[in-house]
Amino acid sequence: MGNVNATEASRGTTYRTEDRDPSPHAAQARPRDIDPSAIVTSAAGDQWLAAFARGSSTPAAGAGTLGATVGVDATSLPRATPAQQRLDAYRAAFSGPYRIEGQTVSAAPQFRMADGFNDENAGFSRKNQMGQIDLQNPQVKELLAACRRAGVPYPGHCLVGGPSPRELTSVTQALIDAGKLPPGPGSMETRVKAMQWSYGIGVDCTDYVVGAAMTASQRTRSSIEITDRGATLPMPGSDYFATADQNPHLGKVGLSSARPGDVFCIDSPGSVGHRAVVYSHSTASAETLAALQHQHGSIVSRFAEGGPVHVYEVDASWGAGENGASTGGVRRDTWLYNESTKEWAQLDQRKPGVPARFERTPTGPADEIFHGLYRFR
Numbered sequence: 001m002g003n004v005n006a007t008e009a010s011r012g013t014t015y016r017t018e019d020r021d022p023s024p025h026a027a028q029a030r031p032r033d034i035d036p037s038a039i040v041t042s043a044a045g046d047q048w049l050a051a052f053a054r055g056s057s058t059p060a061a062g063a064g065t066l067g068a069t070v071g072v073d074a075t076s077l078p079r080a081t082p083a084q085q086r087l088d089a090y091r092a093a094f095s096g097p098y099r100i101e102g103q104t105v106s107a108a109p110q111f112r113m114a115d116g117f118n119d120e121n122a123g124f125s126r127k128n129q130m131g132q133i134d135l136q137n138p139q140v141k142e143l144l145a146a147c148r149r150a151g152v153p154y155p156g157h158c159l160v161g162g163p164s165p166r167e168l169t170s171v172t173q174a175l176i177d178a179g180k181l182p183p184g185p186g187s188m189e190t191r192v193k194a195m196q197w198s199y200g201i202g203v204d205c206t207d208y209v210v211g212a213a214m215t216a217s218q219r220t221r222s223s224i225e226i227t228d229r230g231a232t233l234p235m236p237g238s239d240y241f242a243t244a245d246q247n248p249h250l251g252k253v254g255l256s257s258a259r260p261g262d263v264f265c266i267d268s269p270g271s272v273g274h275r276a277v278v279y280s281h282s283t284a285s286a287e288t289l290a291a292l293q294h295q296h297g298s299i300v301s302r303f304a305e306g307g308p309v310h311v312y313e314v315d316a317s318w319g320a321g322e323n324g325a326s327t328g329g330v331r332r333d334t335w336l337y338n339e340s341t342k343e344w345a346q347l348d349q350r351k352p353g354v355p356a357r358f359e360r361t362p363t364g365p366a367d368e369i370f371h372g373l374y375r376f377r
Contacts, residue, residue, distance in 0.1 A: 083216040083260035087279055090215045091315060093165035094203065094330060098173055100181065100188055107192035109168055111320040111328040112202030114160040114237045118324060122159045122200025133159070143199050146174035161204030161317075162236020164211075171201060190326045197324030206239045208317040208330060209263055209275040216261030216277065217376045224249045224376060241265050241275055241374065250374045255310060255337055262375045264314060266368040274368060276316035279332060284309040296358035303360055306340035312365075327351065335365045344370075 080088065095106045112118070123133040123140035133140055147155040150170035157163040158171055175181070175195060182194050196202050214224065226233050226240070226247055234240040244250050244265055253262060258281040267273040284292075289309065293300040303309075312335045320328020327350040334347040334356075344365050347356040361367040 081260060084279060086215045086218075087212055087260060087277070087315060090165070090212050091330065091332075094168060094208070096169055096172075098169070098176060098188075098192065100176055100192075103188070105188045105192070107172075107189040108330045109317070110193040110196040110202035110324065111204065111317050112158070112161040112196070112200060113204035113319075116161070116204075117320075117322045118197055118200050120200075121198055124159075124200075139199055142178070142180065143171070143175070143201070146171050146178060146180075149177075150174040157236045158201040160237035161202060162207040162238075163201070163203060168201065168203060172196060175199060186326075193320075193326050193329060194324060197320065197328075202329060203317050204237075205275045205317045206241060207234075207236060208315075209277045210234045210240045212277040212315055213261050213263050213376065219376055239275075244372060244374050247374075249377055251377050252372050253375050255373060256339065258310070258312060258373055259375075262373055264312075264365060264373055265371040266365055267371045268368045273371075274316060274318075274366060276314035276333070276365075278373075279313040279315050280311075281313075282311050284311050284336070292358060295355070299358055299360065303336070303338060303343065303345050303358075306338060308339050310337045310339060311335075312337070333366070337365070 091108075092106075094109045096104075098105045098107060112122075115124075120137075121139060123135070123137045123143075135141065135144075143159075144155055147153075147158075150173065152158070152167050152171055154167075155171070157167050163171075172192065172195070176192075180195055180199070182191050182198070184191065186194070213219075214221070221234060224234070224240075226243075226249065228238070228243065231238060241247075241250075241263060244263075245252070250263075258278050260278055260280060262278040264274075264276045264278065266276075282288075284304070284307075288311070289300060289304050313332055314335060315330065315332050317330045318328055320326075331350070333349065336345040336347075337343075338345075344361045344363075344367075346359050346361050346366060348359050349356045364370040
């Protein structure tokens with residue numbers, strides 16, 4: 001008694017993005033179509049979307065466009081391609097805008113995955129059967145009430161980290177309107193993320209990335225469906241890319257050929273792995289390398305020896321640790337790859353207001369093991 005089954009279909013292959021023991025029975029929600037357009041249409045939304053655009057003078061916190069990161073004049077960068085515009089719109093749609101205390105506020109979504117660190121916040125009590133929500137949990141009652149007010153019929157999508165942009169932002173706004181936003185200190189984005197973490201809602205890496213890749217390449221769910229252990233993917237809470245090498249809708253591409261919408265699959269044996277969607281790919285010019293060296297010193301010139309150096313901007317939702325760090329969730333990162341030495345580096349942009357830090361990542365991108373780069377056929 002007091003439990004409701006959060007699953008309406010068996011979960012596909014699990015993909016770990018937090019350091020927890022894998023479970024083959026993690027919760028799953030009803031399959032849904034991912035809106036491949038995800039365009040913000042309101043006036044406030046258009047204004048917010050503009051803040052994400054390449055060359056914006058007021059990018060959102062953590063937006064991390066390459067020009068701003070390395071100190072190159074944004075006006076000298078190429079204009080966003082149609083695929084990049086769709087990726088910007090998709091990311092903006094996940095970020096609000098929210099109405100808070102008379103302001104229009106953006107907030108990148110927090111990380112959430114089934115069988116994650118904040119499972120009990122989402123009502124997945126360890127004393128219950130896996131996939132069962134504890135309806136006696138006061139926060140679950142509040143969340144379900146918010147879902148009803150927001151017109152979101154399947155709260156399980158948010159609870160397992162697989163919501164659509166509209167589902168997550170509508171439920172988040174309903175919680176804000178109910179007075180559930182924690183008080184300061186902290187930025188509005190930090191407070192929104194803290195609230196999402198406390199209610200066990202957000203988006204995980206593979207659900208965010210599969211929707212982004214579909215949006216960039218203008219694919220529909222039905223055009224990329226696969227069957228995995230009786231489940232039809234993509235579906236919330238399941239890893240569409242776990243069998244990428246066998247997926248008939250995906251082809252592996254070379255790192256030098258990356259383009260917006262391609263998907264990085266990176267592994268970490270025994271625990272953490274990740275998915276990220278390419279936003280941009282370029283070969284670092286002498287100007288870019290000089291700007292990086294001016295900011296970060298000789299570590300850049302040592303890394304770049306031999307070259308060429310490829311620069312990738314990637315979008316993903318990253319784990320937030322045990323306590324819901326504000327650096328978790330959706331952000332745009334910059335990775336670098338030296339084609340001749342096969343070495344990787346990154347610009348650490350995780351701390352708002354703190355200059356990016358150049359780091360060599362000897363294991364691979366994000367210091368994980370590179371598995372492959374994939375593109376919808």
